[in-house]
Every structure is written in structure tokens, then in C-alpha cells.
Amino acid sequence: MSVVLDVRALTRVHGEGPTAVHALNNVDLAVAAGELVAVMGPSGSGKSTLLTCAGGLDRPTSGEILVEGTDLVTLAAAELAAMRRRRIGVVFQDFNLIPALTAVENVALPLELDGVRARQARKQAERALAEVDIAELAERFPEEMSGGQRQRIAIARAIVGERKLLLADEPTGALDSETGETVLQLLRDRCDSKGIAVVLVTHEARHAAWADRVVYLRDGVLVGQSGPLPSADSLLATLAAVGAQPRRRRYFAAAQAWLLGQIGCLLGVGVGALLGYTTRTLTRSPYFAVPWLQLLGIVVLVPLFAAGLAWLMTRSRLPMLRRAE
Ligand SMILES: Nc1ncnc2c1ncn2[C@@H]1O[C@H](COP(=O)(O)OP(=O)(O)O)[C@@H](O)[C@H]1O
Numbered sequence: 294m295s296v297v298l299d300v301r302a303l304t305r306v307h308g309e310g311p312t313a314v315h316a317l318n319n320v321d322l323a324v325a326a327g328e329l330v331a332v333m334g335p336s337g338s339g340k341s342t343l344l345t346c347a348g349g350l351d352r353p354t355s356g357e358i359l360v361e362g363t364d365l366v367t368l369a370a371a372e373l374a375a376m377r378r379r380r381i382g383v384v385f386q387d388f389n390l391i392p393a394l395t396a397v398e399n400v401a402l403p404l405e406l407d408g409v410r411a412r413q414a415r416k417q418a419e420r421a422l423a424e425v426d427i428a429e430l431a432e433r434f435p436e437e438m439s440g441g442q443r444q445r446i447a448i449a450r451a452i453v454g455e456r457k458l459l460l461a462d463e464p465t466g467a468l469d470s471e472t473g474e475t476v477l478q479l480l481r482d483r484c485d486s487k488g489i490a491v492v493l494v495t496h497e498a499r500h501a502a503w504a505d506r507v508v509y510l511r512d513g514v515l516v517g518q519s520g521p522l523p524s525a526d527s528l529l530a531t532l533a534a535v536g537a538q539p540r541r542r543r544y545f546a547a548a549q550a551w552l553l554g555q556i557g558c559l560l561g562v563g564v565g566a567l568l569g570y571t572t573r574t575l576t577r578s579p580y581f582a583v584p585w586l587q588l589l590g591i592v593v594l595v596p597l598f599a600a601g602l603a604w605l606m607t608r609s610r611l612p613m614l615r616r617a618e
């Protein structure tokens with residue numbers, strides 16, 4: 294299991310003396326590659342503070358923030374800035390795109406700031422835009438796009454390059470519910486296909502349902518964790534609890550697929566034999582001897598049955614295969 298973000302005993306106090314505000318108090322949180330963790334909690338509970346600290350945009354009062362093994366707290370300002378450009382992507386409610394730059398220029402910006410050559414940066418930016426399904430909007434300016442499209446640009450900018458940590462603070466707050474749902478689906482997909490670790494602040498249970506895990510903050514304290522909300526996903530939560538990580542999830546899905554293949558084979562051979570027997574009985578012709586039709590069963594029906602069963606299973610609510618959709 295590879296931990297991308299490991300927050301240890303994180304405390305952030307604003308101000309001093311009697312007016313001091315404990316925005317975060319001794320928070321521990323680890324997020325693995327391919328994991329989507331939702332952070333919920335009432336307004337003022339410290340959700341944004343947790344994200345800005347984890348993203349290196351704010352310095353904690355005490356504690357450790359390890360991003361891919363590097364403690365942000367110990368870094369000098371310039372190193373921290375480089376870490377943010379290379380390793381950490383952030384997405385906010387209000388997109389924060391630069392209006393004077395086109396979509397592809399916005400996405401390429403962190404790379405160019407990091408010294409990547411313009412042409413190379415543009416290529417990578419185009420790839421990131423394609424990953425979020427908006428390659429065709431590359432030359433448009435932010436004001437010529439819908440909210441959902443702008444948020445996709447912001448996500449592309451957050452994942453461009455080799456960044457494995459994406460921090461999103463209410464990314465759907467300014468979107469209608471349908472667009473919000475597609476943005477969540479996109480984040481989920483980035484976790485599953487690229488192994489990106491996502492921390493998502495949200496106050497909508499509907500959105501938290503996309504997460505592998507939900508953590509709750511209250512007055513700066515992490516008060517509890519739970520698995521995903523839909524019961525079909527409770528299996529995943531159990532797996533996560535015993536330390537199963539994305540790699541294991543893939544093994545499990547592979548085992549399911551293998552089992553389906555076996556069932557398909559048995560069915561194919563069985564139906565082939567039955568066909569052979571029936572045709573021979575009906576026609577009384579030696580050409581329709583059982584072995585020929587069994588062969589037909591194996592060659593034609595086995596893949597058919599296997600594919601059919603696999604299709605049925607992906608329609609089902611089994612979480613492993615549903616995620617692969
Ligand atoms: N720069 C700041 N100065 C003083 N207090 C702050 C500052 N930023 C946040 N806080 C306080 O820290 C607490 C947590 O804030 P925040 O992380 O923004 O909460 P949330 O995102 O959950 O609404 C709040 O009580 C807030 O007033």
C-alpha cells in the first residue's frame with residue numbers, strides 16, 4: 294500500500310491567548326494511492342484548514358504532513374513551492390482560472406512555472422485536458438465556458454504532470470447538481486484509473502457516497518470515520534478496514550472475472566452437449582455426433598456465455614465491477 298498523504302497530529306491555531314482559535318486539533322489522516330476520502334463537517338469545523346495545510350498553502354502550528362514521504366513542515370519556502378507545483382493539485386469551489394489565458398494555457402501554467410519547456414508543457418496540458426474529456430475546449434477562454442467545463446479545466450490543471458495528490462474544497466459548490474455529479478464521477482475515475490489520491494471536502498452526502506471513506510470534523514477534531522454510504526459498498530469499507538488497497542481490489546475483480554469465465558465454460562460445454570444430443574436424436578444423422586457439437590459449444594458458446602455473464606455482473610450493484618464501468 295502506498296500512502297500519498299499522511300497527516301500526523303496536525304494542529305493549527307489561529308491567533309494567541311484567550312482569542313486563539315483551534316482550527317485543527319491533533320488530526321491524523323492517511324490517504325492511499327487510488328483512494329478517495331471525503332471530509333465532512335459543519336461550517337467552521339476546520340475542513341478548509343485541513344486542505345490548505347495538506348496542500349502546503351498554510352503552515353500548521355504543529356504536526357507532520359507527509360506528501361509521498363516528504364514532510365512539508367520541514368521544507369523551506371522555495372522547496373515547498375516546488376512541491377506544490379510538482380506533487381499537489383488543488384481545486385476550489387470557484388475554479389480560480391486565469392481569465393486572460395486559454396484552457397490549455399491555464400493547465401500548462403504550473404508546468405511552465407516549474408521550468409518545463411513551453412511546447413512540452415503544452416503537450417502535457419493537452420493530455421490532461423483529454424483525460425477530463427474536454428480536449429476540444431483547449432483554445433477557449435474561461436469566460437466562454439460553462440461552470441462544469443471550467444471545473445474540468447481546474448481538475449486538469451490539478452492533475453497535469455505526475456501529481457498524485459488532489460485536494461478539492463467543495464469543488465461542486467458552484468455547480469448544479471447534475472454537473473456536480475459528473476465532476477465527482479471524474480474524480481472517482483481519476484482515482485481508479487491513475488491511482489491519484491483525492492481528499493474531497495463536501496457537505497453533500499450524495500457526493501460523499503463516491504468516496505471510499507468519509508471522515509468527519511467537528512471543532513477541529515476528527516470525530517469519526519465511516520465507510521461509503523450505500524450498503525452495496527460496505528464490502529469495500531470492510532476491505533479498507535483490514536488494509537485492502539486498490540491493488541487488492543484489482544485482484545478481487547480479477548478473481549471474480551476468472552470465476553465468471555469458469556461458469557461460462559461449464560455452461561457452454563453443457564449447452565453444446567445438450568444441443569448435440571438433441572440434434573442427433575431428432576435427425577438420427579451421424580454428422581451430428583455429440584463431439585462435433587461439443588466442440589461448437591466450446592468454440593462459440595463459451596465466449597458468448599462468459600461475455601453475457603460478465604455483462605450481467607457489471608450491471609449489478611457489486612462494487613468491484615460497478616467501479617470498473
Ligand atoms: N486566517 C484565519 N484567522 C483566524 N481564524 C481563522 C482563519 N482561518 C480560519 N479560521 C477559523 O478556523 C476555523 C476553521 O475554519 P475553516 O477551516 O475555514 O472551516 P470550514 O472549512 O470547515 O468551514 C473557523 O473557526 C475559522 O473562523
Ligand SMILES: [Mg+2]
Nearest residue numbers: 340341342462
Ligand atoms: Mg471551508
